[in-house]
Amino acid sequence: MDRRDFLHAAALAPLALSAPPPDWARLRGRLAGTLVLPGDAGYDSARRLYNPAYDRIRPGGVAYCANAADVSACLAFARASGVAVTTRSGGHSYAGWSTGTGLVIDVSRMSSVAYAGGRATIGSGAKLIDVYDRLSRHGVSIPAGSCPTVGIGGLTLGGGIGVVSRKYGLTCDTLESVRVVTADGRLLTCDARHHAGLYWACRGGGGGNFGVAVSFTFRTHEARDLTVFFLHWPWSKAQAVLSAWQSWGPSAPDALWSSLHLARSAGGLDVQIVGTYAGPRSALDRLLAPLVAKVGRPSSRSVRTVPYLDAMRIMAGCSSMSVAECRRMPRETFSAKSHMAYRKLPSDGVRALVNGVARGGRHAVLLDAMGGAIGRVGPAATAFPHRAAIYSVQYYAEGTDRGWVRGLHGDMSRYFGDHAYVNYIDPELGNWRSAYYGPNATRLAEVKATYDPGRLFKMPHGVV
Structure with a gap:
């Protein structure tokens, strides 16, 4: 902490023991954006997240911020009134922590996407489908996720595992600078030379912890055509596919x-x-050959080379839709948990996972290959610690009943250990500090103490 940050921290530390009633009308008058309060038209829409399971939560107000000054005004209101504050980018928090009963700072209107000189500057409220679409017009992209309505803000701050991460790295690995409004209302530009600790924390330390990110500047890569593929096998092959894939996928060329998807559905x-x-497809066919030779011929196989944006829409599950329709993908009620796998499952672990998926219900386990460019970054170089993981594991169930995810996650913890991904935040995780952050938790706490000593930003799994 330098002298200037120390003085700001000292000024914030003695929080008021009592606060006047919140003056929502005064806040509304200070915003260039829109403040939506209970009883206003649009309130029911404004308070909703992607997951309808959290529709019961009723914020005191939702501020659609138009710019960084609006965010600063919201934070001043929260400091003065004692109203709890929550930040929201895309509203995809698995635990519902992008809403609350106080003030929700929604950055979705700060969604600009600009490109110049190999760099993309993106507002923190931009949805991934719009990021891909707008950058594709310049023939470039950034490594990001697959869900089209996820906000770039939350994705980046938690690390950002995506469908080209093995070649280009995590989303946060291409982040060159981030503009953050801190608890005291300052707008800081953070990079490797300025507020370097906060910049480090914003690359994997999770959203809602250190301030409100309002824009990001990323290095881009050329958006060349991609070959996408889908291979299906009968369920009788599930154990063989899992055993072969976990050796093949994480060690493939970048x-x-x-x-790998193991799923039980109505079908x-x-x-x-x-x-x-x-x-090209010809090269992919050669890379798939050893896997197919080990498992056997798939029951169905689809391989095609498409423009980069089309590939992102295919991975998003909206290939038959326009970009505008992808942006309006329907909400889904679900529950989820995660692991980060640092070693391959032994044969009894493979059997346990496959048998767990076969239990009654509608659910899936999704295993995403890591390694490649992800693993060539040191675990302390960014706040994202899981550089040695070979794949991520997501347990995903339709509906609100957490019984299946809770049971299978518990069964598999003996094999995968206690590592988890902060962007799949889990409200039931007891050892979340070490699971999400590993040895980086201590430094993250130091950054928190520097930029938010009064803990204006807090949530159940917030850095402390």
């Missing part, structure tokens, strides 16, 4: 990313491998 049990390859 240009090849893949994900029955299904095992498939999906992926992207930054190269």
Whole structure:
């Protein structure tokens, strides 16, 4: 902490023991954006997240901020009134922590996407489908996720595992600078030379902890055509596919990313491998050959080379829709948990996972290959610690009943350990500090003490 930050921290530390009633009308008058209060037209829409499971939560107000000054005004209001504050980018928090009963600072209107000289500057409220669409017009992109309505803000701050991460790294790995409004209302530009600790924390330390990010500047990569593939096998092959994939996928050339899906739905049990390859179909066929030779011929196979934006829409599940329709993908009620796998499952672990998916219900386990460019970054170089993980594991169930995810996650913890991904935040996780952050938790707490000593930003799993 330098002298200037120390003085700001000292000024924030003695929080008021009591606060006057919140003056919502005064806040509304200070905003260039829109403040939506209970009883206003649009309130029911404004308070909703992506997951309808959290529709019961009723914020005291939702501020659609138009700029950084609006964010600063909201934070001043929260400091003065004692109203709890929550930040929201895309509203995809798995635990529902992008809303609350106080003031929700919504940055979705700060969604500009600009490109110049190999750099993309993106407002923190931009949805991924719009990021991909607008950058594709310049022939470039950034490594990001697959869900089209996820906000770039939350994705980046938690790390950002995506469908080209093995070649280009996590989303946060291409982040060159971030503009953050801190608890005291300052707008800081953070990079490797300015507020370097906060810049470090914003690359994997999770959203809602250190301030409100309002824009990001990323290095871009050329958006070349991608070859996308879908391979299905009968469920009788599930154990063989899992055993073979966990040796093949994380060790493939960087240009090849893949994900193994084990699912039970209304249509029955299904095992498939999906992926992207930054190269021609002929080369991909050669890379798939050893996997197919080990497992056996898939029951169905789809391989095609498409423009980069089309590949992102395919991975998003909205390939038959326009970009505008992708932006309006329907909400889904679900519950989820995660692991980060640092070693391959032994044969009994493979059997346990497959048998767990076969239990009754509608659910899936999604395993995303890591390694490649992700693993060539040191675990302390950014706040994202899981550089040695070979794949991520997501347990995902339809509906609000957490019984299946809770049970299978518990069964698999003996094999995967206690590592988890902060962007799949889990309200039931007891050891979340070490699971999300590992040895980086101590430094994150130091950054928190520097930029938010009064803990204006707090949530159940907030850095302390």
